[in-house]
Amino acid sequence: MATSSPARWLVAVLATASSLVPSALAEPYYKIGTSAEIRQSARTLAYDLMLYYQGNKSGEIPGILPGPPTEHKGDYYWWEGGAMMGTYVDYWHLTGDTSYNHVVTEGLLHQTGPNADYMPPNHTASLGNDDQGFWGMSAMLAAETKFPNPPEDKPQWLALAQAVFHTQASPDRHDDTCKGGLRWQVPPTNTGYNYKNTIANACFFNIGARLARYTKNATYADWAEKTFQWLWDVEYIDHELWRVYDGGHVENNCTDINKAQFSYNAALLMHGAAYMWNYTEGKPAKQAVWKTRIDGLLNRTLIDFFPGNIAFEVPCESRPGACSPDMLSFKGYVHRWMAVVTQLAPWTKEIILPVLRESATAAVNQCTGGDTGRRCGFYWSTGAFIDPAVDHTSGAGEAMSVLAAVSSLLIDEAPPPTTNVTGGISKGDNNAGSRSKDRPDPPAPITTGDRAGAAIVTIIILSLGIGAWAWMSFGD
Ligand SMILES: *[C@@H]1O[C@H](CO)[C@@H](O)[C@H](O)[C@H]1NC(C)=O
Ligand SMILES: *[C@@H]1O[C@H](CO)[C@@H](O)[C@H](O)[C@H]1NC(C)=O
Numbered sequence: 064m065a066t067s068s069p070a071r072w073l074v075a076v077l078a079t080a081s082s083l084v085p086s087a088l089a090e091p092y093y094k095i096g097t098s099a100e101i102r103q104s105a106r107t108l109a110y111d112l113m114l115y116y117q118g119n120k121s122g123e124i125p126g127i128l129p130g131p132p133t134e135h136k137g138d139y140y141w142w143e144g145g146a147m148m149g150t151y152v153d154y155w156h157l158t159g160d161t162s163y164n165h166v167v168t169e170g171l172l173h174q175t176g177p178n179a180d181y182m183p184p185n186h187t188a189s190l191g192n193d194d195q196g197f198w199g200m201s202a203m204l205a206a207e208t209k210f211p212n213p214p215e216d217k218p219q220w221l222a223l224a225q226a227v228f229h230t231q232a233s234p235d236r237h238d239d240t241c242k243g244g245l246r247w248q249v250p251p252t253n254t255g256y257n258y259k260n261t262i263a264n265a266c267f268f269n270i271g272a273r274l275a276r277y278t279k280n281a282t283y284a285d286w287a288e289k290t291f292q293w294l295w296d297v298e299y300i301d302h303e304l305w306r307v308y309d310g311g312h313v314e315n316n317c318t319d320i321n322k323a324q325f326s327y328n329a330a331l332l333m334h335g336a337a338y339m340w341n342y343t344e345g346k347p348a349k350q351a352v353w354k355t356r357i358d359g360l361l362n363r364t365l366i367d368f369f370p371g372n373i374a375f376e377v378p379c380e381s382r383p384g385a386c387s388p389d390m391l392s393f394k395g396y397v398h399r400w401m402a403v404v405t406q407l408a409p410w411t412k413e414i415i416l417p418v419l420r421e422s423a424t425a426a427v428n429q430c431t432g433g434d435t436g437r438r439c440g441f442y443w444s445t446g447a448f449i450d451p452a453v454d455h456t457s458g459a460g461e462a463m464s465v466l467a468a469v470s471s472l473l474i475d476e477a478p479p480p481t482t483n484v485t486g487g488i489s490k491g492d493n494n495a496g497s498r499s500k501d502r503p504d505p506p507a508p509i510t511t512g513d514r515a516g517a518a519i520v521t522i523i524i525l526s527l528g529i530g531a532w533a534w535m536s537f538g539d
């Protein structure tokens with residue numbers, strides 16, 4: 064950590080800006096002392112988060128939060144709708160409240176696209192492997208939690224996750240630059256196509272690990288193993304400190320590592336590693352490797368991202384206004400994923416759960432804003448509500464993170480992720496994704512002229528400053 068006490072520092076800074084004076088010492092609205100209180104709080108948080116969602120109103124698009132910002136339609140990129148659907152799958156799984164299941168089913172199905180692979184035409188032109196991956200992970204979660212199956216004539220949860228995995232495992236998306244790994248973007252013309260980053264590969268790894276455990280098909284495990292190894296070989300994972308970095312560019316053999324550390328990268332790898340540890344039961348040598356990885360990532364995550372046992376988004380949180388809408392939602396995923404790690408890799412439970420509880424307490428203690436007196440912000444460790452306007456968002460990511468942190472406190476009462484032989488009811492498809500096309504039209508052979516053209520488009524985009532965010536993490 065750059066500063067040992069980000070919380071007090073931030074309060075001091077913000078107190079000087081009169082419009083942002085935190086309502087310090089406001090009485091917490093939410094209680095999370097008992098299971099009943101957690102359920103009640105989660106129920107209200109889920110209700111409030113749904114108010115940001117327009118997707119089930121006439122004329123609106125199911126599955127997405129208002130956006131994308133690039134079209135001035137709202138603060139949120141396409142992927143975050145997928146992440147929100149996953150948050151509500153977990154909410155249902157952890158609390159038993161079915162209120163939003165119809166909204167979630169509709170959203171998860173509406174965005175599958177014509178080939179049932181989470182590449183809907185509206186978004187393929189700006190598709191990142193990570194964007195598609197987040198939708199795939201929510202479908203996988205639906206399979207693992209026995210979320211009610213879609214009608215039989217619709218794509219099934221497991222098959223959707225397989226489709227995402229298969230399209231990403233396809234040779235079209237894997238080339239020899241940097242000796243392997245997925246690129247960030249799918250279309251070659253996009254800014255970021257030359258960037259091989261952690262989150263794209265972590266999503267692919269994660270889905271592979273989970274499909275391996277769910278189906279017991281070693282093909283998935285081999286890919287997961289290979290992908291983690293690649294992240295290690297390019298040293299996006301620090302060999303001594305277990306820090307997880309953001310990515311590097313293919314023209315530099317991925318050695319120009321952007322060392323920004325985002326909490327969700329580390330947590331997503333830890334989560335996938337826990338599936339692999341669980342999957343490799345009975346193979347002590349392999350299991351030991353995964354245990355080392357889990358322990359390393361866990362130790363470092365707690366040190367770097369939970370100062371004072373409260374989730375803290377290192378690269379941007381100490382500078383109000385510096386976190387993008389994407390980043391403002393990361394804490395929620397970290398809480399949800401680490402909660403599941405405790406179910407799959409049991410020795411982590413006593414290390415992780417007390418921290419998640421303290422962090423969730425800080426999360427709810429700052430939910431004292433707005434007309435309701437219970438609106439949530441992002442700056443958990445300040446102990447005071449700070450209006451999401453400081454980060455130029457409506458607050459959906461902030462609300463989603465708190466909902467995730469609170470509902471995940473019920474992890475011990477919830478069944479662990481199922482598999483095909485432990486009660487799973489989702490139907491898979493080994494051919495899922497085989498009809499998918501990365502490009503809408505039959506690809507014309509790429510000529511030198513096209514490549515130059517693509518580079519020029521990129522240069523124009525960069526010179527307009529649109530590419531400035533590209534190093535961070537996400538596009539649409
Ligand atoms: C949208 O979903 C919410 C939450 O389930 C519900 O209260 C609301 O009535 C729904 N709106 C429509 C138009 O279906
Ligand atoms: C694609 O965008 C159009 C126009 O905004 C919208 O009507 C349609 O529902 C979208 N399709 C999907 C699958 O989101």
Ligand SMILES: *[C@@H]1O[C@H](CO)[C@@H](O)[C@H](O)[C@H]1NC(C)=O
Pocket residue numbers: 241242296297316
């Ligand atoms: C590129 O990096 C990989 C390790 O990530 C290394 O094995 C390979 O030799 C490097 N290639 C070049 C051309 O430097």
Ligand SMILES: *[C@@H]1O[C@H](CO)[C@@H](O)[C@H](O)[C@H]1NC(C)=O
Pocket residue numbers: 355358359362
């Ligand atoms: C993680 O921390 C635990 C407890 O402090 C320690 O026993 C273990 O050796 C650490 N593991 C790694 C990989 O650093």
Ligand SMILES: *[C@@H]1O[C@H](CO)[C@@H](O)[C@H](O)[C@H]1NC(C)=O
Pocket residue numbers: 341344406407408409479480
């Ligand atoms: C794997 O996960 C399941 C589900 O939580 C758990 O019951 C099992 O004990 C785990 N395997 C091991 C070896 O701990």
Ligand SMILES: *[C@@H]1O[C@H](CO)[C@@H](O)[C@H](O)[C@H]1NC(C)=O
Pocket residue numbers: 278483484490491492
């Ligand atoms: C799951 O198990 C059932 C019953 O053993 C089998 O018919 C089905 O093919 C399996 N599905 C997958 C994806 O392995």
Ligand SMILES: *[C@@H]1O[C@H](CO)[C@@H](O)[C@H](O)[C@H]1NC(C)=O
Pocket residue numbers: 280281282283493494
């Ligand atoms: C394992 O998964 C791969 C990829 O989906 C598939 O091609 C293969 O047929 C599967 N094997 C079995 C035995 O189901």
